[in-house]
Amino acid sequence: MRAYILRRLAQSVLVVWAVTTIMFFMFRVMPADPTAILLERGLTDEARQALLERWGLTGSLWDQYIAYLGNLLQGDFGASFFYRKPVWEVLFPLIVNTLWIAVPGLLLGAAIGAAIGTAVGWARRGGKLERSGIFLATVIRGVPNFVIGIALLTVFSSTLGWFPGFGMGDPGETTGFARYLTLDFLHHLTLPLVAVIIYFLPENLLLMRSGVVENRTEDYIELVRAKGVPQRRVAWHAARNSMLPLITWLFPALAETIAGIVVIEIVFSWPGVGRELVLAVTRQDYPLAQAAFFLLAVMIVLANLAADLVYGKLDPRVVYK
Amino acid sequence: MSLAELNARLAAKPAAELRVDGLSVTYNTARGPFHAVEDVGFTVPAGTNLGLVGESGCGKSTVVKALMGLLPEGTGLTGRALLDGDDILGLTDDALRDVRWNRIALITQSAMNSLDPVYSIGDQIVEAIRAHEPVGRATAWARAEEMFALVGLPAARLTEFPHMFSGGMRQRAVIAMALALNAGMLLADEPTTALDPIMQSQIMARIRGIHAHMRRSMVLVTHDIAVVAETCETTVVMYAGKVVESGPTGQVLGRPLHPYTMGLQNAFPRLPVRGAPRQPLISIPGVVPNLASPPPGCRFAGRCPFAADLCRTTPPPVAAAGPQQAACHFTDRAEEFRAAAALPETWRKMRAAA
Numbered sequence: 001m002r003a004y005i006l007r008r009l010a011q012s013v014l015v016v017w018a019v020t021t022i023m024f025f026m027f028r029v030m031p032a033d034p035t036a037i038l039l040e041r042g043l044t045d046e047a048r049q050a051l052l053e054r055w056g057l058t059g060s061l062w063d064q065y066i067a068y069l070g071n072l073l074q075g076d077f078g079a080s081f082f083y084r085k086p087v088w089e090v091l092f093p094l095i096v097n098t099l100w101i102a103v104p105g106l107l108l109g110a111a112i113g114a115a116i117g118t119a120v121g122w123a124r125r126g127g128k129l130e131r132s133g134i135f136l137a138t139v140i141r142g143v144p145n146f147v148i149g150i151a152l153l154t155v156f157s158s159t160l161g162w163f164p165g166f167g168m169g170d171p172g173e174t175t176g177f178a179r180y181l182t183l184d185f186l187h188h189l190t191l192p193l194v195a196v197i198i199y200f201l202p203e204n205l206l207l208m209r210s211g212v213v214e215n216r217t218e219d220y221i222e223l224v225r226a227k228g229v230p231q232r233r234v235a236w237h238a239a240r241n242s243m244l245p246l247i248t249w250l251f252p253a254l255a256e257t258i259a260g261i262v263v264i265e266i267v268f269s270w271p272g273v274g275r276e277l278v279l280a281v282t283r284q285d286y287p288l289a290q291a292a293f294f295l296l297a298v299m300i301v302l303a304n305l306a307a308d309l310v311y312g313k314l315d316p317r318v319v320y321k
Numbered sequence: 322m323s324l325a326e327l328n329a330r331l332a333a334k335p336a337a338e339l340r341v342d343g344l345s346v347t348y349n350t351a352r353g354p355f356h357a358v359e360d361v362g363f364t365v366p367a368g369t370n371l372g373l374v375g376e377s378g379c380g381k382s383t384v385v386k387a388l389m390g391l392l393p394e395g396t397g398l399t400g401r402a403l404l405d406g407d408d409i410l411g412l413t414d415d416a417l418r419d420v421r422w423n424r425i426a427l428i429t430q431s432a433m434n435s436l437d438p439v440y441s442i443g444d445q446i447v448e449a450i451r452a453h454e455p456v457g458r459a460t461a462w463a464r465a466e467e468m469f470a471l472v473g474l475p476a477a478r479l480t481e482f483p484h485m486f487s488g489g490m491r492q493r494a495v496i497a498m499a500l501a502l503n504a505g506m507l508l509a510d511e512p513t514t515a516l517d518p519i520m521q522s523q524i525m526a527r528i529r530g531i532h533a534h535m536r537r538s539m540v541l542v543t544h545d546i547a548v549v550a551e552t553c554e555t556t557v558v559m560y561a562g563k564v565v566e567s568g569p570t571g572q573v574l575g576r577p578l579h580p581y582t583m584g585l586q587n588a589f590p591r592l593p594v595r596g597a598p599r600q601p602l603i604s605i606p607g608v609v610p611n612l613a614s615p616p617p618g619c620r621f622a623g624r625c626p627f628a629a630d631l632c633r634t635t636p637p638p639v640a641a642a643g644p645q646q647a648a649c650h651f652t653d654r655a656e657e658f659r660a661a662a663a664l665p666e667t668w669r670k671m672r673a674a675a
Binding site: 225234241 | 389390391394414415417418419420421422423426427429434435436437438439440441448449452453482484485495498
């Protein structure tokens with residue numbers, strides 16, 4: 001088990017290094033000049049040259065790469081060209097903002113989806129519940145998530161006026177972590193969170209349903225029924241055995257979410273890391289974009305490792321070699 | 322409730338009596354109704370074993386599933402199954418809650434797949450106990466340990482998962498589970514089919530030993546008539562969804578009235594006995610008829626070496642000779658048939674004709 005984890009960690013380092021390298025060179029070959037966005041502010045040629053030197057963009061590509069890797073190993077992501085601040089200072093609050101909608105959204109989406117999926121899978125084959133469940137899940141999955149976002153905004157913000165339409169609200173006097181505990185924040189959080197839940201729900205529902213449908217005809221379900229336990233308990237056995245594929249899906253999804261809910265962040269003007277990533281790329285803000293991609297890669301790799309380990313806990317038949 | 326109280330309570334359960342009457346099961350398939358079981362009846366007196374024999378596809382397992390209420394939804398079901406006087410046939414899952422495992426328990430056919438892979442075996446036995454008795458987990462676990470000892474498994478292995486057990490151990494675990502609530506009636510659906518011959522006889526010896534010890538009633542489904550001869554007081558022979566012969570085991574197997582029972586006996590290998598003539602192994606030619614469109618007369622007529630025209634047109638009446646009954650037009654010629662059925666030529670001629 002320990003040898004397994006160590007080997008997987010070593011592999012992970014390799015993967016992250018590869019991603020970092022590819023990212024670095026991809027941004028450098030893009031035909032644009034990061035100082036261009038500052039031109040309108042009346043940058044002189046000397047000042048521009050000075051900036052390039054300060055940002056470490058003057059040496060050969062190879063020298064730049066070595067310097068970048070060296071800094072990265074010391075935990076230094078550099079400074080954002082655009083914000084003129086260390087990248088970490090820019091990214092950290094944005095990551096927190098994103099996690100606020102990503103983590104609860106994903107977990108609730110998975111939990112609600114799995115619960116409904118179990119009910120749909122356990123329902124009579126060809127019955128009303130099964131047919132309407134599959135129909136709704138398929139339709140929702142087919143709708144682009146910005147449409148869901150706009151629909152939520154139209155109904156609950158513009159028309160009914162129940163929830164605010166954009167941003168995270170005014171922190172006012174409260175600063176730091178306390179702002180996340182205000183009612184105002186939760187009020188702003190509701191609609192984007194619901195959008196993320198709806199985004200993840202159908203996938204989980206369908207995965208769970210097909211698992212339950214497959215498992216309900218297994219011999220062991222027949223024996224559980226024969227034992228005379230309540231029906232809910234029988235359905236639970238089928239659900240428990242259908243959860244395994246959901247787990248392998250869940251962890252990588254958590255990491256991919258950060259990038260995947262960009263659209264929802266944009267629709268709700270939610271100041272998250274996904275939205276910033278897109279902006280950083282268009283602004284040629286290499287350090288910021290590279291750092292964001294680096295973090296994404298680390299998260300995805302770790303999430304996959306975590307999924308494999310949790311899988312072993314859920315399915316006693318899994319052996320680590 | 323303590324373990325001693327639970328044990329005393331469960332030990333006080335009497336053996337159950339089962340009367341099955343006119344049981345018919347019709348599967349509704351895409352190609353029309355399929356009469357898997359037709360007009361089956363038998364009685365298991367309290368504290369006795371009944372052997373239900375016949376070749377694959379004759380409806381034995383369907384009878385067991387009908388009794389446990391495990392048939393797929395929408396299956397046609399008629400007749401009665403009186404367990405100590407209560408009709409348990411065709412009840413809903415909720416209505417069966419108290420009957421299943423409490424009064425009638427099941428030893429499944431394929432123990433390989435009949436345990437949930439993600440729960441420990443101990444947890445699965447505990448689940449059965451706690452579904453019916455108001456006991457804590459610790460007491461239920463202690464009871465499970467006793468059941469494991471009864472089937473010859475070390476109690477420490479209760480914490481293990483099904484994939485860590487061999488086939489024989491899994492079968493024993495399933496038996497331990499079936500005994501956990503000391504139900505008055507046990508249904509054993511081919512409990513040894515998936516095992517190798519040595520394990521088969523070990524498991525059967527175990528079942529017989531437990532049975533003698535606990536005095537339960539049992540329906541033993543098998544295609545092995547040697548097992549029935551050793552274990553069961555009563556024998557019911559099924560063919561193509563119908564009972565062809567039934568009665569006390571000694572009479573049914575010793576002096577069979579139905580040609581199918583005679584053929585079935587020849588189809589099992591026997592160890593050669595010194596001095597006695599070597600028994601040839603004779604198989605019954607042909608296959609079970611398609612039950613979606615069963616033949617109009619006797620269902621065995623197509624494979625019977627003694628069939629007459631009458632057999633192919635008219636279903637045979639049930640003829641009784643004391644407690645022994647057979648559904649054959651010519652039970653009065655059984656003596657003559659038995660002599661002929663012992664000869665391989667009789668059946669070989671059939672095969673040539675077919």
